[in-house]
Amino acid sequence: MQKIVFTLLLLTSICVYAQKAGFTPYKIEISSKHKIVYKQSHALIIGNSEYSNGWNSLPGVKNDIKEVHKALQLHGFHVEVYQNLNKEQIDKVFSNFIKLYGQKKNNRLLIYFAGHGYTINTPYGDVLAYIVTKNAPLPTNSLADFQAKAMETTQIEIYAKQIKSKHVLFVFDACFSGAMFDTERTVPDALSGKTTGPVRQFITSGSENENVPDKSIFRNQFVHALTTVDADLYRDDYLTGTELGEFLQIKVVNLSKNKQHPQYGKIHHKVLNQGDFVFLLADSIINKDTMAYGTVHLKSKISGSLYLDKRKIKTITANSTHVINKIPVGNHLIELVSGRTWSDSVWVYENKRTQVVVIDDIYHNSNDWMVDSRDGKMYSTIQIKNQVWMAENLNFDNKTGTFCYNDSLFSCNIYGKLYSWEAANNVCLPGWHLPKKSEWKKLLKNLGGYDGVNDFAFSQMVIGGSSDFNALFSGMRNRFGIYDFIGFHAGFWTASEFNKEIATYCNLSKYGQNVSFQNGHKELSLSVRCLKD
Numbered sequence: 001m002q003k004i005v006f007t008l009l010l011l012t013s014i015c016v017y018a019q020k021a022g023f024t025p026y027k028i029e030i031s032s033k034h035k036i037v038y039k040q041s042h043a044l045i046i047g048n049s050e051y052s053n054g055w056n057s058l059p060g061v062k063n064d065i066k067e068v069h070k071a072l073q074l075h076g077f078h079v080e081v082y083q084n085l086n087k088e089q090i091d092k093v094f095s096n097f098i099k100l101y102g103q104k105k106n107n108r109l110l111i112y113f114a115g116h117g118y119t120i121n122t123p124y125g126d127v128l129a130y131i132v133t134k135n136a137p138l139p140t141n142s143l144a145d146f147q148a149k150a151m152e153t154t155q156i157e158i159y160a161k162q163i164k165s166k167h168v169l170f171v172f173d174a175c176f177s178g179a180m181f182d183t184e185r186t187v188p189d190a191l192s193g194k195t196t197g198p199v200r201q202f203i204t205s206g207s208e209n210e211n212v213p214d215k216s217i218f219r220n221q222f223v224h225a226l227t228t229v230d231a232d233l234y235r236d237d238y239l240t241g242t243e244l245g246e247f248l249q250i251k252v253v254n255l256s257k258n259k260q261h262p263q264y265g266k267i268h269h270k271v272l273n274q275g276d277f278v279f280l281l282a283d284s285i286i287n288k289d290t291m292a293y294g295t296v297h298l299k300s301k302i303s304g305s306l307y308l309d310k311r312k313i314k315t316i317t318a319n320s321t322h323v324i325n326k327i328p329v330g331n332h333l334i335e336l337v338s339g340r341t342w343s344d345s346v347w348v349y350e351n352k353r354t355q356v357v358v359i360d361d362i363y364h365n366s367n368d369w370m371v372d373s374r375d376g377k378m379y380s381t382i383q384i385k386n387q388v389w390m391a392e393n394l395n396f397d398n399k400t401g402t403f404c405y406n407d408s409l410f411s412c413n414i415y416g417k418l419y420s421w422e423a424a425n426n427v428c429l430p431g432w433h434l435p436k437k438s439e440w441k442k443l444l445k446n447l448g449g450y451d452g453v454n455d456f457a458f459s460q461m462v463i464g465g466s467s468d469f470n471a472l473f474s475g476m477r478n479r480f481g482i483y484d485f486i487g488f489h490a491g492f493w494t495a496s497e498f499n500k501e502i503a504t505y506c507n508l509s510k511y512g513q514n515v516s517f518q519n520g521h522k523e524l525s526l527s528v529r530c531l532k533d
Contacts, residue, residue: 023040042110047064048133051135054137075279113174117130163200166197170203194274194276195276205219230328249264253406258484258485294327294349296324298324302336345395405474420524436494457515475489476489488509
């Protein structure tokens with residue numbers, strides 16, 4: 001059924017068990033002028049798993065609150081846990097928590113609620129969202145009685161504004177939780193002076209009208225984000241509430257196969273929407289023994305500021321060589337800012353060295369690189385017999401018919417953009433073109449495919465294959481605007497039509513470990529690899 005998770009930035013002990021944690025100050029130096037000081041860190045967890053008035057029990061909630069409790073303890077929070085509360089008890093717990101810990105400006109608070117959630121559409125066009133308390137009846141039996149005994153989430157906003165502490169984070173793992181709060185969407189940014197401002201942030205496990213399973217994918221990824229570096233977009237050893245929200249949105253959508261869409265944002269308020277909640281990803285918290293790392297070996301003929309995944313590494317001089325060690329395996333964005341910005345998305349392999357070369361004229365093509373003169377983006381290329389292919393997905397903004405997976409710029413930086421067939425036919429830069437089906441078939445034959453049996457060609461085309469074609473499973477956007485299959489399928493448009501509405505694309509499937517040609521509606525949005533004329 002329905003399950004809610006509140007993660008206010010204040011999580012503190014378990015039920016009756018008091019802890020000494022939470023009272024250790026944390027100081028985060030952003031710059032010489034700006035710093036964040038958390039004098040105390042407190043968390044409140046409320047889990048409703050047992051119901052007495054018609055609602056299904058939620059046995060998964062019991063394990064969820066244990067795992068969230070452990071993760072928050074690792075981050076130095078004093079955690080209080082309460083289970084199976086009615087409306088009056090929830091109100092009392094919130095009020096006492098705010099009274100004890102929410103009065104000091106430099107405390108950080110996290111509140112997490114797990115249980116059923118429910119929304120009601122009023123005759124006047126409003127949507128009312130509720131936390132379902134232990135004794136609330138089913139609304140189908142008595143709507144008035146349900147509303148009297150459940151807690152409307154507008155009360156949570158009142159609690160949020162009563163708190164005097166600057167940084168508070170709310171997280172909901174529940175059905176229909178996306179309808180609970182009216183928030184402002186923000187874009188993940190590096191730590192800055194703005195981070196220190198006051199904030200009330202909300203993360204929900206799904207969007208409006210979505211059911212959330214009792215076995216929570218969301219909770220699993222929430223804990224994963226707090227105990228690894230995977231959600232740290234800027235690799236600066238700090239995890240902000242916005243980075244956490246972006247990570248959860250991308251991961252949960254993928255793992256739920258597009259059935260669950262977490263939402264995140266800041267409260268609509270002229271003061272309480274300025275800052276960002278911050279977790280410290282210290283070595284004592286992160287289990288690095290399970291992490292896999294590689295190395296980037298960069299040669300540059302120009303000087304400038306070197307960035308890895310938006311985090312500044314160093315300032316480098318012209319004609320220099322640099323080794324960046326211990327980079328987590330996966331796709332990373334490397335940038336060199338020198339008047340103009342050179343950038344490249346590279347894949348780092350476990351225990352291997354990835355070579356990156358920055359040539360002296362970044363707008364001049366070399367044998368292994370091509371530069372899009374329209375926006376300055378640089379792409380690696382690969383020659384396979386007598387064909388020269390882009391070895392990365394195109395990431396040019398063609399405006400019409402151009403999309404990022406889940407409308408996330410972060411996804412475009414990794415997987416490139418998705419294009420409708422009409423846009424794909426007009427998006428390759430001069431000197432390159434969208435390949436025909438026959439040209440794709442020639443590629444597969446050159447890679448060892450024959451008579452439609454392309455499993456060997458598949459193994460050569462994916463990341464790690466000997467061809468260096470480096471296909472990414474970038475997913476797709478259907479004609480109705482729904483994103484799906486990221487991490488499992490890669491579709492590349494061909495220039496070949498089937499009829500007026502249908503065109504052919506080359507499809508790589510992780511499930512079948514094979515390459516095939518499929519026909520899809522021209523309003524389908526897929527990746528593009530351009531072929532040199």
